[in-house]
Amino acid sequence: MxxxxxxxxxxxxxxxxxxxxxxxxxxxxxxxxxxxxxxxxxxxxxxxxxxxxxxxERTAQMGIRFKTLLITTLAHLRFWNEKYPATMHFLIFWGILLIFLGKIVRLFSFLVELTIPPPSLFLYASFISEMGGLWLFTGGVLAVIRRYLLKPKRLETHIDRTLIFIWGFGILISGYLIKGYRIAVAGSPP
CATH class of the missing domain: 1.20.5 (Single alpha-helices involved in coiled-coils or other helix-helix interfaces)
Structure with missing residues (x-):
C-alpha cells in the first residue's frame, strides 16, 4: 500500500x-x-x-398483520394503484435505505478495526450507497416533475415544500462532490 x-x-x-x-x-x-x-x-x-x-380485538392474526406490515412498508403495495407516485416513493424510500445501509457498514467497521487497508466489503458498501444515491436522485427528480410540471390537484406547492427539494438535492449532490474530491486527492476509491 x-x-x-x-x-x-x-x-x-x-x-x-x-x-x-x-x-x-x-x-x-x-x-x-x-x-x-x-x-x-x-x-x-x-x-x-x-x-x-x-x-x-387487535391481537388476532399476528402473522397476517406482520406480513401486511412488511409488504406495505417495504414494497409500498398500497401505492401501486397509481404507477407514477408509487415509483417515485419506492425510489426515494429504498434510495435512502440503501445509502444508510452502505454508510452504516463504514461506521461500524471502525469499531472492529477493519479500516486499513479497506477490505472488499467497503467497495460493496460504497456501491450500495452509490446505487441508493442514484435511486434517491431519480425519485427526487420524479417528485419535482410531479409537483411542479404535472401539478395534481391534491398537491399544494408552498415555499416550505420547495425548500425540502432544494435542501435534499443540495445534501445529495454535496455528498457526491465530497466523495469525488476524496478520490481525486487520495487516488484510491473510498
Whole structure:
C-alpha cells in the first residue's frame, strides 16, 4: 500500500474520531430528552384521540398483520394503484435505505478495526450507497416533475415544500462532490 492511500485512510479515522464521534456523543446526550418529547407529543396528539374510539380485538392474526406490515412498508403495495407516485416513493424510500445501509457498514467497521487497508466489503458498501444515491436522485427528480410540471390537484406547492427539494438535492449532490474530491486527492476509491 502506498503512503498516499495509507494517509487517506488515516484521515478517515481522524475524521471519525475528531468530528463524527463528538457529534454522535452529543446526539446520545440529547436522545433521552428527544424521546421524552416524542412520547409526550404522541400521547397528546394520538392516544387521547384513540381513547375516544371503541375497543377492538387487535391481537388476532399476528402473522397476517406482520406480513401486511412488511409488504406495505417495504414494497409500498398500497401505492401501486397509481404507477407514477408509487415509483417515485419506492425510489426515494429504498434510495435512502440503501445509502444508510452502505454508510452504516463504514461506521461500524471502525469499531472492529477493519479500516486499513479497506477490505472488499467497503467497495460493496460504497456501491450500495452509490446505487441508493442514484435511486434517491431519480425519485427526487420524479417528485419535482410531479409537483411542479404535472401539478395534481391534491398537491399544494408552498415555499416550505420547495425548500425540502432544494435542501435534499443540495445534501445529495454535496455528498457526491465530497466523495469525488476524496478520490481525486487520495487516488484510491473510498
Amino acid at each position: 502506498d503512503s498516499l492511500t495509507f494517509e487517506f485512510w488515516n484521515i478517515q479515522n481522524l475524521y471519525l474520531k475528531e468530528i463524527f464521534f463528538p457529534i454522535l456523543i452529543g446526539l446520545l446526550l440529547l436522545l433521552p430528552a428527544l424521546i421524552v418529547f416524542f412520547f409526550f407529543s404522541f400521547w397528546k396528539l394520538h392516544v387521547t384521540v384513540w381513547k375516544l374510539g371503541k375497543p377492538q
